[in-house]
Amino acid sequence: MIDNHSQAKQDVERARLAATVEDFLSVVRGVPNELIPFDWVKHLAPHGEHQLGVQSIPVDSVIGSVDRYRDFSRHFLPKEHFLDERWISVRKAQLGGRELPPIQVYKVGELYFVKDGNHRVSVARRNGQKYIDASIIELDVRVKPEPDDTLRDLIIKGEYARFLSLTRLDELAPHHRLIRFTTPGRYDIVLDHIRTRQYYLSLKHEREVGWEEAVESWHRRLYARVTEHIEQHHVMRFFPGRTEADLYLWIMDHRYFLKQRYGFDVGSELATLDFVRHFRPRAWKRVGTRLQLLLHGQKLHPTT
Known part of the structure; x- marks a missing residue:
């Protein structure tokens, strides 16, 4: 023995x-x-x-x-x-x-x-x-890690934690959809969107609009609407490996381009549909991207 x-x-x-x-x-x-x-x-x-x-x-x-x-x-x-x-x-x-x-x-x-x-x-x-x-x-952390997180994932989550700390979005909209990017540095762009929203509301209402009011309005009138259109029209299937937040920024940029081109705001839904029509990858490329992500054990980000 x-x-x-x-x-x-x-x-x-x-x-x-x-x-x-x-x-x-x-x-x-x-x-x-x-x-x-x-x-x-x-x-x-x-x-x-x-x-x-x-x-x-x-x-x-x-x-x-x-x-x-x-x-x-x-x-x-x-x-x-x-x-x-x-x-x-x-x-x-x-x-x-x-x-x-x-x-x-x-x-x-x-x-x-x-x-x-x-x-x-x-x-x-x-x-x-x-x-x-x-x-x-x-x-104590605002954003929790996951077992397969890379260093880049943790850096992005840290930026998300800072974003939540600055906006208090998790308190103002406790049931909001997660705002996750696949590339660092994007939350600063979102903060600029909120500041622009604050400026616009102040002009519209002829009063000083506070930061929290601007955050809530940005989320309800801009981000939530775009992500609802993304879900309604099944946009995520055309962009494997990306997130709703990635698409939100691209669509908002496209919406601004269309406004400059036509002289009026086309709205979030038309901007979403037009963006997909012009920029969705070809089917063979989407399949290749999915296979590559699966082969390397990376996340497909189907909804977030």
């Missing part, structure tokens, strides 16, 4: 082999195979933190590490030989029925980043353990 040390040694060797296979497949598919560095979370602009104490958390929800993100694969498989000794020690303790101390993690949204206990997470995940005890520090 194999002893615990020999079993643990075999297990770590198989785990490293699986990590090598993961690395190879990630190169073939063009998708990352690293843990998310906790440092990326700063882009979400956390505005506070608090202790949650020790709780049982899903192992699969641990997606990053504070300082060992290069040592393990995306699925917490050990990638280097120098990890073997500690990994074997943890696995031996598990095989021997010893109770291990809770790991320490940061919680961001519904995801976790390991502060201490990377090897314990690796062993647990490798051996199919569903939950693990953790001492949790929760960070």
Whole structure:
């Protein structure tokens, strides 16, 4: 009968082999195979933190590490030989029925980043353990991360968090559709739209219109109407990999172009239909884009 040390040694060797296979497949598919560095979370602009104490958390929800993100694969498989000794020690303790101390993690949204206990997470995940005890520090963020977020995704979400902080849209229109872009720097353009709306309303009503009134009016009269037309006419199917927010900016630019061309505002619906008629990609190109996104594990953004 194999002893615990020999079993643990075999297990770590198989785990490293699986990590090598993961690395190879990630190169073939063009998708990352690293843990998310906790440092990326700063882009979400956390505005506070608090202790949650020790709780049982899903192992699969641990997606990053504070300082060992290069040592393990995306699925917490050990990638280097120098990890073997500690990994074997943890696995031996598990095989021997010893109770291990809770790991320490940061919680961001519904995801976790390991502060201490990377090897314990690796062993647990490798051996199919569903939950693990953790001492949790929760960070307060306006926009939550998702497991497959890239650095660019987190930067954009951080910009969205700043946008929500400046506009208080989540308070003024708590059930508003998510405003997500696929390219950084777009929320500043939306803020310019709101300032323009504020100026227009002030002239129209011959009084000073406040920022919150302008935000609410912009959302109700401009953004919500355009996105309703996008949904009503199934526009998103023509632009795989894009979001409603991307389309909103393009359509608003097109609406301004049509106004300059014809001398009057054609309205959001006609601007939407005319934009699609002139700028939707050909069918073969749309299919190619969808296949490319699926092959690289990227998001199709069907509705948001």
